[in-house]
Amino acid sequence: MITVKNISKSFENIKIIDDISAVFEKGKTNLIIGQSGSGKTVLMKCLLGLFDIDEGEILYDSQKFKKDNISMISDLRKQIGMVFQGSALFDSMSVIENIIFPLRMFSNKTDSEMIIRAREVIKRVDLKDVDHKFPSEISGGMKKRVAIARAIVLNPKYLFCDEPNSGLDPKTAIIIDKLIQEITIEYDITTVINTHDMNSVMEIGDKIIFLVEGEKIWEGTNKEILNTDDKMINDFVYSSELFKKVKLIQKK
Amino acid sequence: MKFFFHIGRYFLMIKYTFTKFTKWSVLKKLIFQEIEDLIIGSIGIVAFMSFLIGGVVAIQTALAIENPLLPGNLIGFATRQSVILEFAPTLISIIMAGKVGSYITSSIGTMRVTEQIDALEVMGINSFNYLIFPKIISLLLYPFLITLAMFLGILGGYIASVYAGFSTSFDFIQGIQLDFKVFHIIYTYIKTILFAFVLATIPSYHGFFMKGGALEVGKASNISFVWTSSVIIIINFIVTQLLLA
Numbered sequence A: 001m002i003t004v005k006n007i008s009k010s011f012e013n014i015k016i017i018d019d020i021s022a023v024f025e026k027g028k029t030n031l032i033i034g035q036s037g038s039g040k041t042v043l044m045k046c047l048l049g050l051f052d053i054d055e056g057e058i059l060y061d062s063q064k065f066k067k068d069n070i071s072m073i074s075d076l077r078k079q080i081g082m083v084f085q086g087s088a089l090f091d092s093m094s095v096i097e098n099i100i101f102p103l104r105m106f107s108n109k110t111d112s113e114m115i116i117r118a119r120e121v122i123k124r125v126d127l128k129d130v131d132h133k134f135p136s137e138i139s140g141g142m143k144k145r146v147a148i149a150r151a152i153v154l155n156p157k158y159l160f161c162d163e164p165n166s167g168l169d170p171k172t173a174i175i176i177d178k179l180i181q182e183i184t185i186e187y188d189i190t191t192v193i194n195t196h197d198m199n200s201v202m203e204i205g206d207k208i209i210f211l212v213e214g215e216k217i218w219e220g221t222n223k224e225i226l227n228t229d230d231k232m233i234n235d236f237v238y239s240s241e242l243f244k245k246v247k248l249i250q251k252k
Numbered sequence B: 001m002k003f004f005f006h007i008g009r010y011f012l013m014i015k016y017t018f019t020k021f022t023k024w025s026v027l028k029k030l031i032f033q034e035i036e037d038l039i040i041g042s043i044g045i046v047a048f049m050s051f052l053i054g055g056v057v058a059i060q061t062a063l064a065i066e067n068p069l070l071p072g073n074l075i076g077f078a079t080r081q082s083v084i085l086e087f088a089p090t091l092i093s094i095i096m097a098g099k100v101g102s103y104i105t106s107s108i109g110t111m112r113v114t115e116q117i118d119a120l121e122v123m124g125i126n127s128f129n130y131l132i133f134p135k136i137i138s139l140l141l142y143p144f145l146i147t148l149a150m151f152l153g154i155l156g157g158y159i160a161s162v163y164a165g166f167s168t169s170f171d172f173i174q175g176i177q178l179d180f181k182v183f184h185i186i187y188t189y190i191k192t193i194l195f196a197f198v199l200a201t202i203p204s205y206h207g208f209f210m211k212g213g214a215l216e217v218g219k220a221s222n223i224s225f226v227w228t229s230s231v232i233i234i235i236n237f238i239v240t241q242l243l244l245a
């Protein structure tokens, strides 16, 4: 569980994150949703300590995230996996080297043990025949899978995904979403996902936080989001014709 | 004001580079990789350039002193002095600012814009140490490249002047040995080590702190070259003032 209390973050005096409080629950896929530019990535990077927050506090379970406590942060980071918006695989390494990398850095496993563990997660994310390819040689969907594999190889307690299905076709997008949800339940991880994709919201929105210009204006579940009267949410949710029709049908 | 901000951040970067070390087994591999990319990968261009530059220096000297009263060993002497004191360490370093410098900036810059550096940080790795330290260490071999440049520069001068008939082989070799000062060699290697440090760190700085996308990576490499070569020229001036003047 990750608890966020009243955090704010400005860049050059412009408030990007404005007094947000939230709880991200364990064993659930917690979604941060909002339009492009609403501050999802910045919020996630604040949670991870990649950006320093100006105000407020962040608790990982009961442990307070303090940016000057370097040893606590590096211990914590070994329990965090992250899937970046653009996958962020290391170009200079093959797929399997990318996945082994966290093991090489932080475990005392031998080379053959590392390969066994890497093969396990490769199988878990349904990748085949790509071990020795380089990131530039595989498709976007495969890159996401590799990024997920790399993020879970150390059995993290917390998993962060920044738009895990952006740039993917709708079918692959749902497969990736489902994969993340399954892993979250299977390993009882606290998962935080940024998205602006309504399909993801409906499929895996166990808990949803809705941002508008850096402010949290709503929170709830995927069942609640369809029935809320909040105008801004409705504008966001029903910006697509498909979901407008869904609502009409539901009303009938 | 911006200038002091950059200076401050540059030195902080150097400080972080030497803290919180990456696992040695990993670092060792990175260092060997950098030696291959930065040093071994540059042998060809350094050899080619220094050989031709040495030849040109010798011919220019010969043409400038076509006076029968001047001793025949002057061409060899002048070639040795110019190559060892200036052309090998300084000119080659400027060329390296273009080759190695823009390579470093664009590779680190690409890692920045594709969030690979964030990925390292999230894993709890000190990205400064991971990326910059191996470059600094591998460029400790830079004096080896400059030594090669000195040899080939003088060899180029020898071949050009002897085969074009400006000097006899005997005169040229005697010129090379004339009035040899060990201190000049020390001076050259002091410069070389400083240049090596500049070549590893300034391009890294420009890659590390860049913002934007692929287009900006190109711009950052450009700016990085301008800064790296300017700083090399400035250091060259200061060191020469301090040690030779």
Ligand SMILES: Nc1ncnc2c1ncn2[C@@H]1O[C@H](COP(=O)(O)OP(=O)(O)OP(=O)(O)O)[C@@H](O)[C@H]1O
Residues within 6 Å of the ligand: A011, A016, A034, A035, A036, A037, A038, A039, A040, A041, A042, A043, A196
């Ligand atoms: N390093 C930075 N410096 C200054 N401003 C920034 C920085 N990073 C982000 N911003 C600003 O913060 C705002 C929110 O950006 P953010 O990347 O969090 O949006 P997002 O919700 O993730 O959008 P998208 O869905 O397009 O990824 C934007 O206006 C952006 O310009």
Ligand SMILES: [Mg+2]
Residues within 6 Å of the ligand: A040, A041, A042, A085, A162, A163, A194
């Ligand atoms: Mg984003």
